[in-house]
Amino acid sequence: MPLKNSSSKIPVFLLIISFCLLLFNSVFLHEKINLVVSLVFTLANISIFIYFLKLSSRKSALIKSEIEHSSEQINIINVDIQKSRQLAKALKLKITRYDNLKKIIEKLNVSLKTDTVIRELTAAVYSLISDNRGIALFYLVDNQYQRLNLVYSLKDDSDLVILSKEGDIFDQWVLRHSNQLIVEDLKNDFRFDPEKTLLQDRRQIFSLISSPLVSHDSLLGLLRLESKKAGFFTQDDLRFLALVADLGSAALENSLLFHKKEELAIHDDLTGLFTKHHFVSRLKDEVKRCQRLDQYLSLMMIDIDFFKQYNDKFGHTAGDIVLKKVGLLLKSSLREVNPLLCRFGGEEFLVMLSGLNKQKALVLAEDLRGRIEKKTIILRRNETHITVSIGVASLPLDTKDDDELIQKADKAMYKAKEKGRNRVCSI
Structure with a gap:
């Protein structure tokens, strides 16, 4: 600072000397301004001019530097504001998601239906994470064949058809690793080939997240969201999806166990056909429906001829084999008419045929009898x-009452027994 102050005084000092010389020359010597005085005066003015020019330049540089510094500070503040807004937005989104999560849990806790659980979980993540854009897929695991089955989907394009019903390379990755998956930009993800995915299912995928539903180390299903926009999903999205999947796993497992229990309760253990109790309940409802719509309904009561002889000759295990074979033949032979099949008791079976009159039911029964007669069964290595x-009995020709309809079909079956067995009869 002292050097700077002393250097800044030089032009002023020169100016004072030149002015004094001019004054002295004019007043005391009464002479005109000589060349030396003029030169000194000129140099002093030039020095003053240069000094003020440099001073102005320094001030401009200082002001410019201060402006740049202020701009940097403003930019930093703007970035901080932007980050704060983003954080506030993310926090608000998290609050919204977790508030809705409570509602999801409440809905899942009151439902034991597998379809309802699947729909609630899929709709929740599709709305809260994807904002109802892109595609949401829900797969269940077929433990018998260790493969995925697409059971439910939501999409913003109603014309889009999901071709990969058993999953694609992304789903197989999750199935193989039993872990969450995020693909932020498929083009930059070395784990997957974009062209291969396009060949598997003709829809464009750029970003996706997927989470398995696991309970007690058992893989139950898979919940997946995908988008045509790269970078659409974030790690926060994946974490929330994984949380929903974890909570949903317990609800899904409970619903599957409940469904399995229901299935066991209404199906015969040996043949897999419906039980008598379930069949009678369904028959009552179907009779009312057919009467309301003025439609036909027919019943077949089927009894295996000389069934006791198979048990006596080959043992009860052979009798079980015969019952199973008959059950399978009923399913395969009557598949086209969509029947309701029941093991009515012992070696008796009951078949409900909605929409078929008595004449058509008799023709169908005769065809079924012939198929069973021609079928070869191996019992203890013997053909x-x-x-x-x-x-056969039909509604409304034979009766309008469901209980009486069963009785008349049973009576017609005993009529066939009396006439020599291996035949079809009606009342």
């Missing part, structure tokens, strides 16, 4: 054949 007696 054998079985026959059945079938009784």
